[in-house]
Amino acid sequence: MTDTSTLTTAEAFKMLLAGNQRFVSGAPEHPNQDAARRAETAPVQHPFAVLFGCSDSRLAAEIIFDRGIGDLFVVRTAGHVTGPEVLGSIEYGASVLDCPLVVVLGHDSCGAVxxxxxxxxxxxxxxxxxxxxIERVTPSVLAARAAGLTQDGDVIAEHVRHTVDLLLDRSRVLAEKVEAGRTAVVGLSYRLTDGSAQLVTARGLDVPVSSAP
Incomplete structure (x- = not known):
């Protein structure tokens, strides 16, 4: 089993995007999906990322990022809305499992939005x-409206950014890990038509953010 416990935030992010690129190009490797991996991870898990995404049936995390058993600690709710149990789950992945990366994953044509x-x-x-x-998504929609954003992609991106800010605002554990450089929190927007995940915001990671919705 590859030791992911020593990955930096940048390495974890690069690994995640590489898997998405394989999925987009139609050349997935389906890593860590065999009996050997199942046996290796049975005693202990070392996921390299917490994936907090929308529950939409088209956002199957391990598929769209071409990963396998023990790679991602996945938390999903409709519209990736947060509550105490969500925050606790994300903190568990970041602190107890020591994941160097937390991802908020939104997508176009989101029913909740x-x-x-x-x-x-x-x-x-x-x-x-x-x-x-709906009440938990409303602040994002109102912020987008106040900024004059009307296109679906722009509103989705605003909701992703709002969720990232909310996580760091409410979770002292997560904020401290980002401040210490041990964890990064990024927001991605997934495109249903081509399968690509575009970066819309990053905290604790120095990477260029796409201007495209």
Whole structure:
């Protein structure tokens, strides 16, 4: 088993993007998906990234980043909205498992964001606990609206940035690890049509951010 516990934040990010590029180009390697890997990881796990993404069925983390068993510590909610259990799960990955990278993964045509935009702009109310999801996405949609952002990709990017800021705002554990250079938090936006993950924001990692939505 490759020792990922010594990876730097930059190395972990590079490894993640390399897997996505293989997926985009149609040449996945399907690493760490065999019986040997299953046996190696049974006693202990050393994932190199916490992946906090939307629950959308088209965002299967290990597939779109071409990774396998024990590589990613995955937390998913509709619209990647946060709550105490989400923050606790992410802190567990970052502190207990010592992952050098935390990723917030949004995507275009996000149903949670679309429903929130409808609620804000047209007064379309949701029922049940879906309303709670919409309430948690609302600050992002309002911020995008205040900035004059109307395109889907721009609103999604704003929601990803807002989520990254929220994680670091609410989690002292995560903020301290980023400050110490032991963990980076990045926000990515996934394109459903071509399978690519575009960087929209990074904290604790010196990388260029794409201006494309």
């Amino acid at each position: 679309a429903a929130t935009r409808a609620a804000v702009e047209d007064g379309v109310a949701a029922t049940g606990y879906v309303r709670d999801v």
